[in-house]
Amino acid sequence: MTDLARSEARAFLERPAGLPRPCRVVAAIPENYRTRTIVLDTALEARPGQFCMLWLPGLDEKPFSVQSAAPAAFTIAAVGPFSRAVHRLAAGDRIWLRGPFGRPFRRTGRDHLLVGGGYGVAPMLFLAREARARGERVRAVVGAREARDLLLADALREAGAELWLTTEDGSAGLPGRVTDAIAPMLAEDPPDSLYACGPHPMLAALARLAAARGLPAQLSWEAYMRCGIGICGSCEQEGMLLCTDGPVLDQPASV
Amino acid sequence: MTDLARSEARAFLERPAGLPRPCRVVAAIPENYRTRTIVLDTALEARPGQFCMLWLPGLDEKPFSVQSAAPAAFTIAAVGPFSRAVHRLAAGDRIWLRGPFGRPFRRTGRDHLLVGGGYGVAPMLFLAREARARGERVRAVVGAREARDLLLADALREAGAELWLTTEDGSAGLPGRVTDAIAPMLAEDPPDSLYACGPHPMLAALARLAAARGLPAQLSWEAYMRCGIGICGSCEQEGMLLCTDGPVLDQPASV
Amino acid sequence: MSQAAVDLSVEIAGLRLPNPLVLASGILGTHASLMVRCARAGAGAITAKSAGPVPRGGHVNPSCVDFGGGLLNAIGLANPGAEAEVALLAETRAQLAELGVPLIASIFADTVDNFARVAEHISRAAPDLIEVNISCPNVGSEFGEPFAGQPESAAAVTAAVKAATGIPVIVKLAPNVPSIARIARAVVEAGADALCAINTMPGMLIDAESGLPVLQNRSGGLSGPALKPIALNAVYQIARVVQVPIIGTGGVSTGQDAIEMLSAGASAVGIGSAVYADGPDAFGRIAREMREWLVAHGLTLAQVRGRAHRQAKWPEAATPAPVPHAPAAETAPPATPRAGAAS
Amino acid sequence: MSQAAVDLSVEIAGLRLPNPLVLASGILGTHASLMVRCARAGAGAITAKSAGPVPRGGHVNPSCVDFGGGLLNAIGLANPGAEAEVALLAETRAQLAELGVPLIASIFADTVDNFARVAEHISRAAPDLIEVNISCPNVGSEFGEPFAGQPESAAAVTAAVKAATGIPVIVKLAPNVPSIARIARAVVEAGADALCAINTMPGMLIDAESGLPVLQNRSGGLSGPALKPIALNAVYQIARVVQVPIIGTGGVSTGQDAIEMLSAGASAVGIGSAVYADGPDAFGRIAREMREWLVAHGLTLAQVRGRAHRQAKWPEAATPAPVPHAPAAETAPPATPRAGAAS
Numbered sequence A, B: 001m002t003d004l005a006r007s008e009a010r011a012f013l014e015r016p017a018g019l020p021r022p023c024r025v026v027a028a029i030p031e032n033y034r035t036r037t038i039v040l041d042t043a044l045e046a047r048p049g050q051f052c053m054l055w056l057p058g059l060d061e062k063p064f065s066v067q068s069a070a071p072a073a074f075t076i077a078a079v080g081p082f083s084r085a086v087h088r089l090a091a092g093d094r095i096w097l098r099g100p101f102g103r104p105f106r107r108t109g110r111d112h113l114l115v116g117g118g119y120g121v122a123p124m125l126f127l128a129r130e131a132r133a134r135g136e137r138v139r140a141v142v143g144a145r146e147a148r149d150l151l152l153a154d155a156l157r158e159a160g161a162e163l164w165l166t167t168e169d170g171s172a173g174l175p176g177r178v179t180d181a182i183a184p185m186l187a188e189d190p191p192d193s194l195y196a197c198g199p200h201p202m203l204a205a206l207a208r209l210a211a212a213r214g215l216p217a218q219l220s221w222e223a224y225m226r227c228g229i230g231i232c233g234s235c236e237q238e239g240m241l242l243c244t245d246g247p248v249l250d251q252p253a254s255v
Numbered sequence C, D: 001m002s003q004a005a006v007d008l009s010v011e012i013a014g015l016r017l018p019n020p021l022v023l024a025s026g027i028l029g030t031h032a033s034l035m036v037r038c039a040r041a042g043a044g045a046i047t048a049k050s051a052g053p054v055p056r057g058g059h060v061n062p063s064c065v066d067f068g069g070g071l072l073n074a075i076g077l078a079n080p081g082a083e084a085e086v087a088l089l090a091e092t093r094a095q096l097a098e099l100g101v102p103l104i105a106s107i108f109a110d111t112v113d114n115f116a117r118v119a120e121h122i123s124r125a126a127p128d129l130i131e132v133n134i135s136c137p138n139v140g141s142e143f144g145e146p147f148a149g150q151p152e153s154a155a156a157v158t159a160a161v162k163a164a165t166g167i168p169v170i171v172k173l174a175p176n177v178p179s180i181a182r183i184a185r186a187v188v189e190a191g192a193d194a195l196c197a198i199n200t201m202p203g204m205l206i207d208a209e210s211g212l213p214v215l216q217n218r219s220g221g222l223s224g225p226a227l228k229p230i231a232l233n234a235v236y237q238i239a240r241v242v243q244v245p246i247i248g249t250g251g252v253s254t255g256q257d258a259i260e261m262l263s264a265g266a267s268a269v270g271i272g273s274a275v276y277a278d279g280p281d282a283f284g285r286i287a288r289e290m291r292e293w294l295v296a297h298g299l300t301l302a303q304v305r306g307r308a309h310r311q312a313k314w315p316e317a318a319t320p321a322p323v324p325h326a327p328a329a330e331t332a333p334p335a336t337p338r339a340g341a342a343s
């Protein structure tokens, strides 16, 4: 084959996607009443904000944010058939993984404000650890409906993040939403950049807040994913593909 | 894909065979009344004794010994439709090439006896140059029917080989066959090893001679080749595939 | 000739495309925004995702994986149904028109009648062309063979769609047939204005560890580099028997691949899986590589098209040597006579 | 369990093979010496090169090339003819018998009658099995479709060969059909004792530079890694509808590939193009990789066979979530309502 054709064919072959590879669960750690972290016997070359497709053969395959790359770990809320099946796995059980996929968070500046809602805290923990390992400042805000929904707070604290908790019912931390905790920070001691992952209404509110302050923001969005590799179009959001252009999208500061 | 499967698929991809690649003729040098050397605008990672498949689209594809690797050159006798078509090529014309293929000569010792009959001299010139570049002794015997059939004698001499010529009709060099020239050498000043390429009767005679003397010999045989990559079976010779196990076969000294 | 001056425009069923690179159906054809993005990135025409009579959720994941030599997918014809598709197409067409890039609607159905209904429906959006995806299972066939599998069923769908719409019709053929040329002739006789060849080839991947197929749907369709030789052959065989333009589709990822596809006899070139390799930018890259190739070789697109069909010109004397049916006896070393009647 | 203790033997049509790895027809099957070499290197059975009614020189070169994803060949059924083949087979069989490795003859022809004649002829060499290669063109068909292309022609050949010989018959199927399962059922009903799936897939490579097909015969057959998903699917679909053993053939180059093929429902595994990767030693390597895999997974060959057909067991609650036919409205960012009816 010609050199050009060969190089192209090889490029195709060398894409990270590949087929799902079997892994074993090393530990399944309860995080709250409906969330567990599964730790696998593999290491990923992943960056915070990237995700993997986890597969249980014959059942389903879904995207999950990388919570830790080495060893690979995912923090999963049991909300439906697939996530409940993952919760039934114990150490030694197998689960399959493709990826990592997607565009990660890119740290901007040295003073980072991280916001996680629900299992959106998972990639924030990974990002906090990366930033702290480089001696950068990390403030983290974790929001939930009530105290029992809060996630990974101790891990964030151990990672060296300055931590704020918010609950809508006031059962722990500041009463209210993450935006309530953030507004004064942005006014008094603004960070270099904002990073967030969580429910879309939360992200939309943060986007407005960041835009109003002219603060660079990177937000990680979610969509139903089929191919995970940028060709089926399922994960479209305003002309972007969340699986390849995202899940982390830059929020232009000038919206 | 699994690592194993990936590595296998890549091994497949990385085989040197590939598709014929287009080259241009840089020079077409007449060697004798029916033999030309074509020099191409490409370099090969080839060893002496290896061959390439040369293709003229829509006509045919045939194996030819590498006479020089950088630049790629082949010495071709016009004996049939394909070789005559190659002879019609001039500088600037295109010809396609796959390879190199096959097992090369492996130099044994530092005192080498090279024997070439007909266009079988081509790989011997390549081998002579390689050995001389390493300061090893090269004696070369070039045989032909008559003087006008002799080939590449000057080039061998320039390469620093001690040269003997033989012609069956005595029109140049020693009268007789290559074996006649060799017999006394083997008796008086035996080389470490014998290397030969040429018509099969010549090779068979040399094999007997080497066997009688217990001299290690490597002989390059010819067969009709289809695939050139060891799967079709066309080039079988006594259980060996001349395209992949050969064309150079070790002649056991103990026949 | 400068690269900018190279004319890549081609004509398909009376329609002029700025270049021959057609976004293949099922790739990013779900949203106006994505189709427009592909057009901006350099596609010469856009095919929407195939739409059927009713909305379909498609198959559970995994539904599309990279096996190293290409992709295997069983997205399952996920689509919003013809009704919603009309609005999607109309919006997309309006945006593409500004860019001078034609829109090709794609339709499928489970019966011949439903093909006609969907075609009629979709025509309201006034796409520039309608592509008929006949690789879907024919519910009337015991083994669920595709309409594309038999000349009769393929022609029946073609005729029904032609009767239902005034928009020119492309019929998209499947590779898993004994003779794709026979199917091509049947659909052209039934009125097809152009052909698209080929759809994916049925395939399966099995995960050795679990022993289960990787795709939740078990089997799927193979695309990408592994499909290229199959597609080139299909286009070549079709071009021998019909005159209508062919959108050659399958495994094209480089400008050189596209040149090969045109050489086989295609008038335009579908691009699907290559979008995986580098996103919509694949279009700009492949078009640039084509221009570079044409300039370097001093050829026009028209000169490239179909040239694999010509006979090589060699002097009369140079007809190939006869092929021995077994290694010729005279080349065997006489020193060691060989055994075996065949050898 | 130690690897040495792993039993790899399998049965095909009453014949026991020391292991499931069968040298595919057309690979090194031209000479007794080469077939014996493959057996020594670890093959569990040997298929000879297909022989036809008369000697054939085959096609002019290039006749077999590596395109990166596999091989494309048009050797052109080069063979010495049934007459000479009898002696070759007899000699080969005698030598293989000493190694306990069965010999499979392979035959092809241009008409149903000639299939019967070749089968009868070749039976004199008493091969252990006769494989019928029906991927060759049916001279009676306008487009030169293969006998393997239609259930009727495939069954006719099968019945004729069965009537002509007492030796068990394997019918080798082609992938380029709308439903290989339908063909499989037809040939089994016509008496096939076993099936081999699949032969190569028609393909073409074009040299962009000259614009000509790379193979002198223009089109050829695709084999090797690119064929694997097609072969796995074929075997899976066939195993659903027939009970006879299947020699799963296509793209197997590793022990894991072989495990996948058995999982799809094959009883034995054909090895062709992989011989290119590392010569006859491919057999020993693949067999070793299979043993290692079986030991590592604590499974026997019998447990592996057909397991891709089982339903995965997940708790009742765990049926997959329904698939949205478009991104669900609730996941769209409320801050920026999205346009487009389909989205």
Ligand SMILES: Cc1cc2nc3c(=O)[nH]c(=O)nc-3n(C[C@H](O)[C@H](O)[C@H](O)COP(=O)(O)OP(=O)(O)OC[C@H]3O[C@@H](n4cnc5c(N)ncnc54)[C@H](O)[C@@H]3O)c2cc1C
Residues within 6 Å of the ligand: A051, A060, A062, A063, A064, A065, A066, A074, A075, A076, A077, A078, A079, A080, A081, A082, A083, A084, A118, A119, A120, A122, A221, A222, A223, A224, A225, A247, D321, D322
């Ligand atoms: C890029 C990306 C990263 C993701 N990362 C994670 C992750 O790190 N951890 C994780 O647990 N999930 C993550 N998800 C979500 C995950 O992919 C699944 O969607 C989720 O596990 C539900 O799948 P299921 O099949 O179990 O339930 P489904 O049947 O799909 O959902 C069941 C029901 O739960 C609802 N639902 C879905 N999510 C939630 C939720 N968070 N809270 C309440 N109800 C919900 C659905 O709307 C549905 O009604 C991520 C998704 C994407 C796109």
Ligand SMILES: Cc1cc2nc3c(=O)[nH]c(=O)nc-3n(C[C@H](O)[C@H](O)[C@H](O)COP(=O)(O)OP(=O)(O)OC[C@H]3O[C@@H](n4cnc5c(N)ncnc54)[C@H](O)[C@@H]3O)c2cc1C
Residues within 6 Å of the ligand: B051, B060, B062, B063, B064, B065, B066, B074, B075, B076, B077, B078, B079, B080, B081, B082, B083, B084, B118, B119, B120, B122, B221, B222, B223, B224, B225, B247, C321, C322
């Ligand atoms: C490993 C290998 C290396 C080779 N290296 C070279 C090489 O370096 N140079 C080279 O010229 N050829 C070489 N050949 C031979 C070459 O491949 C062709 O066989 C040769 O060029 C003839 O091909 P053709 O199509 O022109 O003629 P064909 O039609 O194949 O042959 C025409 C006639 O010439 C006869 N013939 C073939 N060779 C000769 C000969 N040497 N002298 C007299 N008659 C002959 C044939 O028997 C036939 O009757 C090599 C072959 C092999 C297998």
Ligand SMILES: Cc1cc2nc3c(=O)[nH]c(=O)nc-3n(C[C@H](O)[C@H](O)[C@H](O)COP(=O)(O)O)c2cc1C
Residues within 6 Å of the ligand: A227, A231, A232, C024, C025, C026, C027, C049, C050, C064, C071, C073, C075, C077, C106, C133, C172, C198, C199, C200, C222, C223, C224, C225, C227, C249, C250, C251, C252, C270, C271, C272, C273, C274
């Ligand atoms: C993920 C995916 C989805 C596809 N969906 C459709 C479809 O809906 N309708 C259709 O006619 N072809 C569909 N195809 C087939 C492509 O249009 C194209 O024919 C095939 O992929 C070969 O081209 P490629 O090798 O460039 O991908 C799909 C292919 C892929 C990879």
Ligand SMILES: Cc1cc2nc3c(=O)[nH]c(=O)nc-3n(C[C@H](O)[C@H](O)[C@H](O)COP(=O)(O)O)c2cc1C
Residues within 6 Å of the ligand: B227, B231, B232, D024, D025, D026, D027, D049, D050, D064, D071, D073, D075, D077, D106, D133, D172, D198, D199, D200, D222, D223, D224, D225, D227, D249, D250, D251, D252, D270, D271, D272, D273, D274
């Ligand atoms: C060079 C070559 C020659 C072949 N010749 C034959 C043949 O004569 N008869 C036949 O039934 N199959 C023939 N085949 C097909 C193989 O037997 C096999 O079905 C196919 O190559 C797929 O297997 P693989 O991917 O392991 O090569 C040939 C294949 C190759 C590569």
Ligand code: FES
Residues within 6 Å of the ligand: A224, A225, A226, A227, A228, A229, A230, A231, A232, A233, A234, A235, A236, A241, A242, A243, A244
């Ligand atoms: S999930 Fe297919 S394009 Fe993103």
Ligand code: FES
Residues within 6 Å of the ligand: B224, B225, B226, B227, B228, B229, B230, B231, B232, B233, B234, B235, B236, B241, B242, B243, B244
């Ligand atoms: S030429 Fe095919 S095996 Fe040597």
